[in-house]
Amino acid sequence: MKAVATTALALFGGAVWANPQPDQLNLTKGVTTWSGEPYFLNNVAFGVCVVIGIVVFGAMFISMFKFRKSRGAVAEKWTHNTKLEALWTGVPIIILIVLAKLATTGLVSFADTTGSEMTIKVTGYQWKWRYDYVDYQGKAVEKVGFMSKLDGRSDRTRQLGSGMDPGKVTVDGYNTYLLDVDHPLVLPINTKVRFVITGADVIHSWWVPALGWKMDAIPGVINSAWTNIKEPGVYRGQCAELCGQDHGFMPIVVKAVPKAEFEQWLATQQDEAKLLKASQTAQTAPAPKGQG
Amino acid sequence: MAHAAHDQHDLHDHEHHGPPKNFIERWVFSTNHKDIGTLYLVFALTMFFIGGSFAMVIRAELFKPGLQLVQPYFFNEMTTLHALVMIFGAIMPAFVGLANWMIPLMVGAPDMALPRMNNLSFWLMPFAFCVLLSTLFMPGGGPAGGWTMYPPLSLQGESIAYTVFAVHLMGISSIMGAINIIATILNMRAPGMDLLKMPVFVWSWLITAFLLIAVMPVLAGAVTMLLTDKYFGTNFFNAAGGGDPVLYQHIFWFFGHPEVYIMILPAFGIVSEIIPTFARKPIFGYKAMVFAIASIAFLSFIVWAHHMFAVGLPMGAEIFFMYATMLIAVPTGVKVFNWVTTMWGGSMTFETPMLFSIAFVILFTIGGFSGLMLALAPADFQYHDTYFVVAHFHYVLVTGAAFAIIAAAYYWIPKWSGNMYNETWGKIHFWSSVISVNVLFFPQHFLGLAGMPRRIPDYNVAFANFNMISSIGGFWFGASQLIFLGVVIHTVFFAKKKSPDRSWEGAKGLEWTVPSPAPFHTFAVPPVINDDELAHGHVDH
Numbered sequence: 001m002k003a004v005a006t007t008a009l010a011l012f013g014g015a016v017w018a019n020p021q022p023d024q025l026n027l028t029k030g031v032t033t034w035s036g037e038p039y040f041l042n043n044v045a046f047g048v049c050v051v052i053g054i055v056v057f058g059a060m061f062i063s064m065f066k067f068r069k070s071r072g073a074v075a076e077k078w079t080h081n082t083k084l085e086a087l088w089t090g091v092p093i094i095i096l097i098v099l100a101k102l103a104t105t106g107l108v109s110f111a112d113t114t115g116s117e118m119t120i121k122v123t124g125y126q127w128k129w130r131y132d133y134v135d136y137q138g139k140a141v142e143k144v145g146f147m148s149k150l151d152g153r154s155d156r157t158r159q160l161g162s163g164m165d166p167g168k169v170t171v172d173g174y175n176t177y178l179l180d181v182d183h184p185l186v187l188p189i190n191t192k193v194r195f196v197i198t199g200a201d202v203i204h205s206w207w208v209p210a211l212g213w214k215m216d217a218i219p220g221v222i223n224s225a226w227t228n229i230k231e232p233g234v235y236r237g238q239c240a241e242l243c244g245q246d247h248g249f250m251p252i253v254v255k256a257v258p259k260a261e262f263e264q265w266l267a268t269q270q271d272e273a274k275l276l277k278a279s280q281t282a283q284t285a286p287a288p289k290g291q292g
Numbered sequence: 293m294a295h296a297a298h299d300q301h302d303l304h305d306h307e308h309h310g311p312p313k314n315f316i317e318r319w320v321f322s323t324n325h326k327d328i329g330t331l332y333l334v335f336a337l338t339m340f341f342i343g344g345s346f347a348m349v350i351r352a353e354l355f356k357p358g359l360q361l362v363q364p365y366f367f368n369e370m371t372t373l374h375a376l377v378m379i380f381g382a383i384m385p386a387f388v389g390l391a392n393w394m395i396p397l398m399v400g401a402p403d404m405a406l407p408r409m410n411n412l413s414f415w416l417m418p419f420a421f422c423v424l425l426s427t428l429f430m431p432g433g434g435p436a437g438g439w440t441m442y443p444p445l446s447l448q449g450e451s452i453a454y455t456v457f458a459v460h461l462m463g464i465s466s467i468m469g470a471i472n473i474i475a476t477i478l479n480m481r482a483p484g485m486d487l488l489k490m491p492v493f494v495w496s497w498l499i500t501a502f503l504l505i506a507v508m509p510v511l512a513g514a515v516t517m518l519l520t521d522k523y524f525g526t527n528f529f530n531a532a533g534g535g536d537p538v539l540y541q542h543i544f545w546f547f548g549h550p551e552v553y554i555m556i557l558p559a560f561g562i563v564s565e566i567i568p569t570f571a572r573k574p575i576f577g578y579k580a581m582v583f584a585i586a587s588i589a590f591l592s593f594i595v596w597a598h599h600m601f602a603v604g605l606p607m608g609a610e611i612f613f614m615y616a617t618m619l620i621a622v623p624t625g626v627k628v629f630n631w632v633t634t635m636w637g638g639s640m641t642f643e644t645p646m647l648f649s650i651a652f653v654i655l656f657t658i659g660g661f662s663g664l665m666l667a668l669a670p671a672d673f674q675y676h677d678t679y680f681v682v683a684h685f686h687y688v689l690v691t692g693a694a695f696a697i698i699a700a701a702y703y704w705i706p707k708w709s710g711n712m713y714n715e716t717w718g719k720i721h722f723w724s725s726v727i728s729v730n731v732l733f734f735p736q737h738f739l740g741l742a743g744m745p746r747r748i749p750d751y752n753v754a755f756a757n758f759n760m761i762s763s764i765g766g767f768w769f770g771a772s773q774l775i776f777l778g779v780v781i782h783t784v785f786f787a788k789k790k791s792p793d794r795s796w797e798g799a800k801g802l803e804w805t806v807p808s809p810a811p812f813h814t815f816a817v818p819p820v821i822n823d824d825e826l827a828h829g830h831v832d833h
Binding site: 019020021022023024025026027028037038039041042045046048049052053056057059060063064067068069070073074075076077078079080081084085088089092093096099100102103104106107108110111157158159160161162164165166167175176177178179197201202203205207209212213214215216218219220221223224237238239240241242243244245246247248249 | 357358359360361362363364365368436437438442444445448530531532535536537538571572573574575576577578580602603604607610611614615618619621622625626628629632633635636637638639640641642650653654657658661662664665668669670671673674676677678738741742743744745746747748749750751752753754755756757758798
């Protein structure tokens with residue numbers, strides 16, 4: 001019974017499993033207003049495949065059992081059956097139309113980046129990400145942006161012959177080996193966030209499974225995508241397009257927090273940026289003449 | 293008996309034009325379709341083991357989390373070369389070898405239409421792969437940007453010139469091979485061998501050859517642009533110079549999608565010959581089978597961007613390519629249903645070629661199912677570039693294309709060598725392969741769904757169990773292929789059991805009317821076609 005429950009959870013665990021889990025069998029349902037679309041489509045398409053598989057493979061196994069020469073089966077001569085052929089051409093078309101309808105709905109809603117409340121610019125580098133906060137609630141954000149790269153513990157552990165145990169790289173009991181960064185992307189929940197995504201050197205792909213999509217980060221191209229996270233949490237992903245030797249070592253971490261907390265965080269970041277700018281100005285400005 | 297008379301002709305020819313005694317003369321200067329077919333098959337098998345050894349390195353590194361064996365860059369060289377060697381070195385030459393051996397025998401032709409070009413198109417291949425694999429021993433290392441060679445990444449590599457030159461040689465070889473096959477099929481069929489009486493294998497190769505001629509030049513163009521971008525200051529794919537990296541992907545996949553059907557259509561043909569033989573019942577819906585292959589070939593030209601759903605295509609383009617891709621399920625479904633219906637009502641026996649063919653139908657269909665799921669663009673936003681894709685294309689290429697090639701080898705090796713292979717070892721090879729290949733690739737579906745990207749040398753601990761299972765399956769599958777090597781060597785050189793002309797009770801077709809082993813020259817005089825002797829002699833619908 002426990003095994004059944006575990007399997008069921010592994011197959012349809014859904015939202016509780018935003019991040020990869022040991023022995024996970026199915027897609028995550030994700031945590032955004034849109035991420036249920038691929039999950040739903042995946043489950044419907046899988047179900048359709050299972051049913052067709054049972055029919056087709058069932059027919060094969062029955063014929064392998066019934067029509068064996070060793071059981072005295074005598075081969076028949078027919079090679080054609082118009083009704084049957086029309087049936088197995090027509091029925092798949094109907095199934096495909098249903099799937100196409102569902103998939104089109106998902107595509108149309110994904111393509112709609114209008115009405116966003118904030119903009120994040122994501123830039124892929126070999127082998128780290130840069131996040132720039134462009135605007136929030138209609139106001140431009142000044143100088144909040146940072147690089148985000150693999151955390152130190154994972155980086156030391158992943159060296160060839162390090163002798164360190166990847167199993168020991170954990171945060172709050174969750175193994176974060178190769179799935180943790182120094183500076184996560186902080187986002188507010190219940191906010192439609194528009195991403196503009198590009199690449200600085202080669203093509204990367206920005207993918208957090210809990211958000212339900214990936215989008216290539218291509219030099220010279222600006223792609224857009226959006227998300228609206230429903231639940232606070234830490235959501236982990238990885239670069240999904242081969243980008244050179246450390247392609248496997250440039251994870252993505254999104255930290256989703258309540259709006260108030262986010263606004264506070266953003267204000268602190270902006271203040272720090274101002275302070276930094278002020279101190280830089282003080283250092284580089286020529287000394288006032290009066291005191292010279 | 294018409295064919296008895298031909299045997300005498302063959303013997304007569306044999307006396308005067310037997311194979312040259314000199315080894316170099318016989319194999320290097322060969323213009324004989326059978327010898328060149330053998331060369332292709334031996335070459336493909338060699339490459340299968342070289343490409344397989346790269347896969348062993350990959351699976352060994354992925355056995356558990358953490359880097360244990362190789363540096364990440366070398367890992368990328370392995371994934372890149374594994375794909376290039378398996379696609380261009382193993383699968384494609386194996387199909388060309390089968391075409392060389394069997395098409396003239398199946399259509400009643402004395403040889404390929406262009407025998408000297410046949411020699412050239414084979415001998416380009418070993419040089420192409422020496423050039424490609426030599427990069428591994430050079431300071432800059434081998435190609436490491438993936439077999440798709442996407443710029444700008446591929447342009448960072450130092451081996452791009454060697455890779456491009458190797459791809460050009462392979463492309464020239466493929467185009468010449470395709471021209472030869474088309475010329476043979478269209479011009480050299482024996483009188484009475486109408487197009488709609490040809491074996492499905494011949495049909496599948498006729499269509500495949502047109503695909504090759506259509507798309508290999510496109511690949512040549514794409515890689516030449518890479519070369520000039522790297523060395524001659526052009527900016528086709530360099531955004532800073534006004535180019536577009538995505539342009540390369542469009543060109544590449546316009547080649548690449550037909551290419552994947554180049555690797556599966558001849559497999560459809562093989563299975564369509566083997567299943568009727570061992571079901572002792574004519575193939576169900578011959579014309580539908582041929583038409584389905586043609587439809588799949590046509591559709592392959594208008595679905596390329598489904599490899600690019602995550603590059604940020606406009607919504608209209610995504611919808612078009614999604615619908616077109618889903619449409620492929622219809623003719624492919626027809627083929628699967630027809631194979632099943634061919635078995636239904638038959639009188640089946642389960643020799644090794646039949647076992648591999650049945651496994652092909654089931655496991656290729658599983659690869660087709662994941663293909664249907666991948667076609668759904670919003671779901672592909674999750675699947676794309678994960679192990680789910682890796683599982684998908686290995687189901688269609690290993691349990692699809694490679695299983696069909698192995699089935700063909702067991703099916704025709706009595707004709708090639710004159711000896712019967714050892715059925716017990718054939719069955720051991722089958723069961724060992726079919727179990728291990730599923731242990732190898734099935735868990736990769738789960739890994740992809742759980743979020744493991746492809747082409748990474750190391751991974752989070754959450755992916756550990758299924759990777760270990762997959763690696764065990766990988767080593768097991770690799771070792772199983774040594775059984776195949778043993779069976780082939782034993783059959784050709786040591787087997788005592790001779791094969792009759794018609795190696796299989798239910799086998800039909802012209803190739804079974806010549807002696808086993810097939811004499812050096814066959815059908816010097818066109819055979820008189822008797823429709824009852826053909827596998828598809830009575831197509832009346």
